[in-house]
Amino acid sequence: MNNRSRIQICSKASPEEIINDLNLFVDFQDEGLSLETLNEMIEKRLVPHLMRYDQPGFQSMFNTFPEEGAKFGSEIALTYNQGVTNWQVSPGGVMLEELCCKALCKLFGFSPNADATFMASGTYGNQEALYLALHKQAEKEGFNLAEKGLKGFKDLNRLVVLTSIDAHFSVKHAARMLGLGEESLRFLPVDKNRRIDVNQIKETVKEIREFKDVFCVFITAGTTSTGSVDPALPIAKICKDISAWLHIDGAYGFAYSLVPEWKHFFEGAELADSLCWNPHKQLGVPIPNSLLFVQRWEDFGRMSVYSEYFNRKEDPEPNPGLKSPPSTRPFSALSLVTSLRHQGMTKVIERLRAPLVAIKKFYEKLKKEDDIELNHQPDTGILCFRIIPKDFPEKELDNLQRYVYDRIMAERERTISLTKLDDKVVLRVVAISPVVTTEALMETISRVRALAKEYEK
Numbered sequence: 001m002n003n004r005s006r007i008q009i010c011s012k013a014s015p016e017e018i019i020n021d022l023n024l025f026v027d028f029q030d031e032g033l034s035l036e037t038l039n040e041m042i043e044k045r046l047v048p049h050l051m052r053y054d055q056p057g058f059q060s061m062f063n064t065f066p067e068e069g070a071k072f073g074s075e076i077a078l079t080y081n082q083g084v085t086n087w088q089v090s091p092g093g094v095m096l097e098e099l100c101c102k103a104l105c106k107l108f109g110f111s112p113n114a115d116a117t118f119m120a121s122g123t124y125g126n127q128e129a130l131y132l133a134l135h136k137q138a139e140k141e142g143f144n145l146a147e148k149g150l151k152g153f154k155d156l157n158r159l160v161v162l163t164s165i166d167a168h169f170s171v172k173h174a175a176r177m178l179g180l181g182e183e184s185l186r187f188l189p190v191d192k193n194r195r196i197d198v199n200q201i202k203e204t205v206k207e208i209r210e211f212k213d214v215f216c217v218f219i220t221a222g223t224t225s226t227g228s229v230d231p232a233l234p235i236a237k238i239c240k241d242i243s244a245w246l247h248i249d250g251a252y253g254f255a256y257s258l259v260p261e262w263k264h265f266f267e268g269a270e271l272a273d274s275l276c277w278n279p280h281k282q283l284g285v286p287i288p289n290s291l292l293f294v295q296r297w298e299d300f301g302r303m304s305v306y307s308e309y310f311n312r313k314e315d316p317e318p319n320p321g322l323k324s325p326p327s328t329r330p331f332s333a334l335s336l337v338t339s340l341r342h343q344g345m346t347k348v349i350e351r352l353r354a355p356l357v358a359i360k361k362f363y364e365k366l367k368k369e370d371d372i373e374l375n376h377q378p379d380t381g382i383l384c385f386r387i388i389p390k391d392f393p394e395k396e397l398d399n400l401q402r403y404v405y406d407r408i409m410a411e412r413e414r415t416i417s418l419t420k421l422d423d424k425v426v427l428r429v430v431a432i433s434p435v436v437t438t439e440a441l442m443e444t445i446s447r448v449r450a451l452a453k454e455y456e457k
């Protein structure tokens with residue numbers, strides 16, 4: 001193990017110890033503190049408990065350290081504290097966001113009629129997409145969902161969203177918040193690489209056609225657990241045939257469509273009715289930075305609620321606040337723009353490619369190891385696996401993975417994650433930033449092996 005990965009990436013404090021350190025901050029007193037005093041408190045009592053995303057040992061989640069150009073833009077956004085809702089509140093902010101959305105549509109190959117909006121999170125992007133899909137279904141049934149609500153549907157029991165068992169849980173939130181309930185979601189099985197099974201979609205549609213209306217197919221370009229990319233092209237065709245809305249949750253994975261060698265995974269994504277993407281995952285822009293794309297800009301009209309004091313219907317200027325519910329919106333476009341312009345697209349693509357290559361090489365190396373079971377082929381920057389020492393009892397395997405995970409997380413020299421695939425507990429590593437190299441990932445395997453030996457004793 002080299003010295004770099006020995007850096008503690010977070011303090012080892014217990015929740016109680018962290019509370020002890022932080023209580024002082026929330027003792028709101030009549031007298032104020034100088035910024036020096038606050039800074040000292042922060043350095044001593046808060047920073048040690050923050051996670052270091054800039055370390056090669058951070059291999060568990062989708063967070064990254066800030067990119068220089070992004071940091072620069074976000075400092076400017078903060079200096080002027082711009083709200084980007086409507087023309088009256090920030091003409092420059094509004095126009096930059098609009099231009100950025102249009103330029104991103106072009107960059108990702110959407111049609112000239114497409115549009116996008118910045119959102120507070122991928123969860124809200126997915127929710128808005130499902131609302132738009134439902135709105136379209138209501139129009140098919142001859143009423144306006146915005147006015148009538150769910151009671152306009154002749155039979156709510158007929159409405160179904162098809163998705164996969166590996167879809168992010170935000171699809172459940174969306175179904176709940178829209179009043180459809182989780183029962184309206186049908187979770188389809190995945191194939192051996194954990195991509196949604198296209199034949200299952202076809203068969204399910206055929207099977208349920210008489211008593212259900214599939215109004216939306218919700219697929220994922222980069223699932224949270226394994227980074228698998230559902231095949232958009234054949235699914236877009238099915239959606240067209242059955243006149244269902246296609247939403248792609250590209251919150252994690254869609255950025256990788258910019259990398260030429262990975263582009264084929266995303267073929268057909270530009271045909272989706274809507275797609276959400278989170279630049280805050282791997283681009284190093286400040287959280288939150290999410291986008292929702294729509295194939296037809298008019299679709300955002302279904303979101304619009306006008307008022308008399310701003311966001312007026314007759315305003316000739318753009319009002320981004322008409323494309324999603326929040327009235328006050330952050331100037332997220334600026335940090336994304338400054339980041340992409342500062343690095344240049346060549347470097348942006350190199351930054352995106354590095355973790356993908358790291359995981360691919362890691363997978364190739366592990367294929368040759370007898371004590372590692374690989375649970376899928378990596379489409380993007382995530383790999384799930386199990387450590388299986390020779391002659392180790394099958395029924396103890398879940399406990400072994402849990403033990404290894406708990407010990408690694410307690411050591412605080414690296415982070416990995418734990419998930420379940422088809423009832424098996426598996427270990428999961430993520431390479432999201434260029435500092436997570438194949439070497440750093442192999443060091444994790446050495447530690448996993450050592451801990452497995454420790455468990456056997």
Ligand SMILES: Cc1ncc(COP(=O)(O)O)c(C=O)c1O
Nearest residue numbers: 121122123168223224249251252
């Ligand atoms: C595939 C996918 N979709 C949606 C989300 C939710 O995005 P957010 O955390 O911005 O709400 C995530 C978060 O990790 C995700 O991985």
